[in-house]
Amino acid sequence: MEGVSKRYGGVRALENASLAIGAGRIHAILGENGAGKSTLIKILSGVVRPDAGHIALDDAEVAFDSPAAAIRAGIVCIFQELSLVPDLSVADNIAISNPPLRFGLIDRQAQRRIAEAALERAGATDIHPMALIKDLPLSRRQMVEIAKALARKPRILILDEATSALTAADVAKVFVVLKRLREEGLALLYISHRMHEIAELADECTVFRNGSNVATYRAGTKSDGEVVEMMIGRELSHVFPQKPPPREETGPPLLEVTRLGWSDRLRDISFHARAGEIVGLGGLDGQGQRELLLALFGVLRGVSGEIRVAGRAVSPSSPHAAKSLGVGMALIPEDRKTEGLMLPMSVSENLSFAALERVTRGGVIDRAHEAKLVAKMIELLAIRTASPDVQAGALSGGNQQKVVIAKWLMAEPRIILLNDPTRGIDVATKQEIYQLLRRLADSGAAIVFYTTDYAELIGCCDRALVLYDGAIRRELVGDEITERALISSALNIGDGPNGEGRRP
Amino acid sequence: MSDWRYVFGQNRATLLAFIFFVVMFAIYASNHPAGFSANVVQTAANKGVLLALVAMAQTFVVITAGIDLSVGGVFVLTNCLASWIVIGTAPAAALGVAGVLLTGLACGALNGLIVIVGRLQPIVTTIATAAIFYGLALILRPTPGGDVYGPLADAFTGRVFAVLPASLMSLGAVVVVVWIPYARSEVGRAAYAVGSSEQAAYMSGAPVARAKFVAYVLSGLAASLGGLFLTFVTYSGEASAATGGSYTLYSIAAVVLGGVSLYGGSGSAIGAIFGALMFRTIGDLLFVFNLDPLWQPLFQGLVLLAAVSLGAARLFQVRNRLELMP
Numbered sequence: 001m002e003g004v005s006k007r008y009g010g011v012r013a014l015e016n017a018s019l020a021i022g023a024g025r026i027h028a029i030l031g032e033n034g035a036g037k038s039t040l041i042k043i044l045s046g047v048v049r050p051d052a053g054h055i056a057l058d059d060a061e062v063a064f065d066s067p068a069a070a071i072r073a074g075i076v077c078i079f080q081e082l083s084l085v086p087d088l089s090v091a092d093n094i095a096i097s098n099p100p101l102r103f104g105l106i107d108r109q110a111q112r113r114i115a116e117a118a119l120e121r122a123g124a125t126d127i128h129p130m131a132l133i134k135d136l137p138l139s140r141r142q143m144v145e146i147a148k149a150l151a152r153k154p155r156i157l158i159l160d161e162a163t164s165a166l167t168a169a170d171v172a173k174v175f176v177v178l179k180r181l182r183e184e185g186l187a188l189l190y191i192s193h194r195m196h197e198i199a200e201l202a203d204e205c206t207v208f209r210n211g212s213n214v215a216t217y218r219a220g221t222k223s224d225g226e227v228v229e230m231m232i233g234r235e236l237s238h239v240f241p242q243k244p245p246p247r248e249e250t251g252p253p254l255l256e257v258t259r260l261g262w263s264d265r266l267r268d269i270s271f272h273a274r275a276g277e278i279v280g281l282g283g284l285d286g287q288g289q290r291e292l293l294l295a296l297f298g299v300l301r302g303v304s305g306e307i308r309v310a311g312r313a314v315s316p317s318s319p320h321a322a323k324s325l326g327v328g329m330a331l332i333p334e335d336r337k338t339e340g341l342m343l344p345m346s347v348s349e350n351l352s353f354a355a356l357e358r359v360t361r362g363g364v365i366d367r368a369h370e371a372k373l374v375a376k377m378i379e380l381l382a383i384r385t386a387s388p389d390v391q392a393g394a395l396s397g398g399n400q401q402k403v404v405i406a407k408w409l410m411a412e413p414r415i416i417l418l419n420d421p422t423r424g425i426d427v428a429t430k431q432e433i434y435q436l437l438r439r440l441a442d443s444g445a446a447i448v449f450y451t452t453d454y455a456e457l458i459g460c461c462d463r464a465l466v467l468y469d470g471a472i473r474r475e476l477v478g479d480e481i482t483e484r485a486l487i488s489s490a491l492n493i494g495d496g497p498n499g500e501g502r503r504p
Numbered sequence: 505m506s507d508w509r510y511v512f513g514q515n516r517a518t519l520l521a522f523i524f525f526v527v528m529f530a531i532y533a534s535n536h537p538a539g540f541s542a543n544v545v546q547t548a549a550n551k552g553v554l555l556a557l558v559a560m561a562q563t564f565v566v567i568t569a570g571i572d573l574s575v576g577g578v579f580v581l582t583n584c585l586a587s588w589i590v591i592g593t594a595p596a597a598a599l600g601v602a603g604v605l606l607t608g609l610a611c612g613a614l615n616g617l618i619v620i621v622g623r624l625q626p627i628v629t630t631i632a633t634a635a636i637f638y639g640l641a642l643i644l645r646p647t648p649g650g651d652v653y654g655p656l657a658d659a660f661t662g663r664v665f666a667v668l669p670a671s672l673m674s675l676g677a678v679v680v681v682v683w684i685p686y687a688r689s690e691v692g693r694a695a696y697a698v699g700s701s702e703q704a705a706y707m708s709g710a711p712v713a714r715a716k717f718v719a720y721v722l723s724g725l726a727a728s729l730g731g732l733f734l735t736f737v738t739y740s741g742e743a744s745a746a747t748g749g750s751y752t753l754y755s756i757a758a759v760v761l762g763g764v765s766l767y768g769g770s771g772s773a774i775g776a777i778f779g780a781l782m783f784r785t786i787g788d789l790l791f792v793f794n795l796d797p798l799w800q801p802l803f804q805g806l807v808l809l810a811a812v813s814l815g816a817a818r819l820f821q822v823r824n825r826l827e828l829m830p
Contacts, residue, residue, distance in 0.1 A: 066706075067707050068710075068711075071709045083707040083708050084701075085700045085705055086704075087701075087765075087770045088696055088769075092693060092696075096697060096705075097709035105685055105689055106688050108688070130511070130514075262823070299826055300823060318825070
């Protein structure tokens with residue numbers, strides 16, 4: 001592919017990117033969050049169309065308008081978010097796009113044979129072809145996903161973090177399979193954040209940064225340190241408010257988490273956040289940051305470990321309990337359109353929604369009092385809206401995000417959890433949000449701030465916790481928060497000059 | 505063999521519906537004043553098959569995670585149409601039957617087009633088309649009346665070999681000719697996939713739009729078979745809003761009793777058929793025990809609620825509360 005670009009609204013996801021993959025090679029793609037890796041895969045597998053550029057297969061130009069078209073051309077992708085149908089059996093899923101037919105009907109015996117052969121090729125003979133996907137654990141599903149891809153006889157196989165849920169034994173089996181496929185002449189595109197996997201598998205590596213390919217090199221010719229160096233280097237254009245000097249530590253912290261665990265997604269998480277502190281959560285996307293915030297906010301069931309607020313143990317059983325007086329938590333969610341706002345309702349209704357009990361007298365909403373508080377919030381956050389009665393959905397993305405934040409500020413929380421609040425909003429609004437966060441911290445709130453943008457961790461946070469695979473990999477304090485330290489701990493490698501000190 | 509464990513596990517809901525129905529019907533028949541006779545079975549079958557066909561129509565759409573509130577409308581419309589055109593000589597009646605079934609197909613195709621091309625929600629679409637179908641039925645039959653080709657009606661509502669009810673035989677034939685090939689076809693498989701996870705189905709390259717369209721078309725066909733059969737039973741056509749409405753609601757109840765998930769992706773029309781027969785038997789049970797028929801809706805409601813609660817028990821295991829909110 002050559003010169004491929006894609007924009008989402010004003011955001012450039014891919015800018016003039018080029019990539020060449022040869023048959024019988026394993027090509028690894030590296031890059032930090034937002035470098036354009038997922039957009040690249042989506043274009044290759046026919047999920048989105050590029051705005052510009054060419055894709056050629058065997059020197060013939062191709063364009064895919066659906067995943068089905070890409071599959072017909074021999075490009076098969078194993079997605080990170082599994083593409084299996086939960087209510088169908090393993091065999092049904094493996095043969096879903098092209099089931100064997102006999103007299104126009106699906107030939108179940110033939111389908112069974114195909115599924116058994118594919119499972120064997122993937123090294124997953126322990127999976128029964130008639131089991132339903134929804135009854136299988138995640139690691140087995142991922143093996144089915146791999147078997148399904150193999151059954152399609154691909155020419156180009158794309159693996160997007162395809163080993164993230166696998167056990168070490170499975171990974172070893174999958175690697176044997178992938179190496180065999182390479183010998184059979186397939187082209188493999190391997191996206192992973194696990195450096196040791198890439199070192200073992202890849203023939204070539206390409207590093208992506210800011211939506212473009214910045215370097216391609218033969219595997220093994222660059223050290224981990226050099227690779228990190230290539231991933232660094234995006235312009236830091238935001239202006240961040242001054243960080244205050246560290247405060248003296250007095251009394252118990254406002255939020256203290258001890259050995260928190262949930263399912264197999266969060267492991268042994270301990271940290272604290274003091275009043276006046278902004279604690280950043282970093283790491284690559286999907287390492288448990290979202291689950292951690294949801295666990296604190298009472299959304300998840302079966303959370304182990306202890307949460308203390310101002311020294312008192314709490315176990316919020318719902319967002320309603322988490323925002324209550326004794327706890328005083330607020331969560332600014334990831335997706336403002338579905339979890340943050342009621343888009344068809346007015347700005348005013350949205351703003352007062354999390355603090356309705358404060359404007360309610362005897363079960364009835366006191367409209368005058370509500371209007372007063374709403375006006376104060378609109379002024380405080382400089383929300384640009386023609387009137388408080390405008391539909392929230394009619395505002396710009398940045399102003400919508402301000403409404404979500406203001407809505408929670410009205411509940412006067414002590415602990416503010418933020419899940420990537422600046423994603424997809426304009427630079428000016430971002431800076432207003434940074435200043436607001438600092439003001440809130442100064443006035444005594446404890447802030448836990450998950451962001452996929454390293455610049456925000458560096459510029460905004462007093463401390464940063466880097467998560468990897470559901471656990472805290474590293475804590476960085478003050479000046480230790482650098483792009484190099486963030487990226488290398490996000491990739492779970494050491495940050496020495498030559499990449500020494502890598503941990504298994 | 506471990507294969508049987510999976511076969512059993514995946515058809516458990518259908519099997520349960522079958523067992524519940526058999527038990528209920530045995531209680532009913534053994535307490536019937538006339539005893540377990542061919543006559544009792546025939547009467548019960550003719551009543552049950554009507555709802556079974558409409559429930560089957562509902563199943564096609566529910567499997568794709570949609571809902572079809574126009575099945576009762578198609579049922580009534582095709583009943584009224586049949587009372588006009590399935591008359592006269594044998595060849596004329598045969599043409600009439602074809603016309604009735606084509607009308608059902610067309611009604612289903614209309615629903616499918618609106619849902620797929622127009623991207624409207626199934627529930628709104630089918631409420632609107634149900635009113636349209638009922639309106640057409642009223643134009644056809646402002647007052648109850650009409651006729652039907654007698655020999656055909658008697659053949660389908662009578663008995664074969666003096667014992668087997670012909671209505672059940674024809675229901676079985678519909679299952680063998682329509683449902684089983686459908687469930688084993690590529691488009692049927694895709695319908696289950698769409699209902700289970702439309703995104704995964706799309707990403708896997710399954711024919712999503714075609715699967716939905718065929719589901720609505722077959723729903724229309726099955727509902728029109730029901731309408732045709734109603735004409736055979738009543739010898740007339742009637743544009744009754746009460747009939748249309750109650751058959752639509754009961755079809756949803758039957759589908760749930762038969763183990764078809766309203767979230768889509770699992771269940772079978774065979775289960776829904778037993779669900780329908782069960783629902784009918786609940787009403788009849790009150791009759792044989794000499795209970796006041798006024799208790800019937802209350803009793804049916806309680807049974808339905810109990811069945812749905814059993815199906816929802818798995819939700820207690822969900823660990824992320826956001827997943828409880830689709």
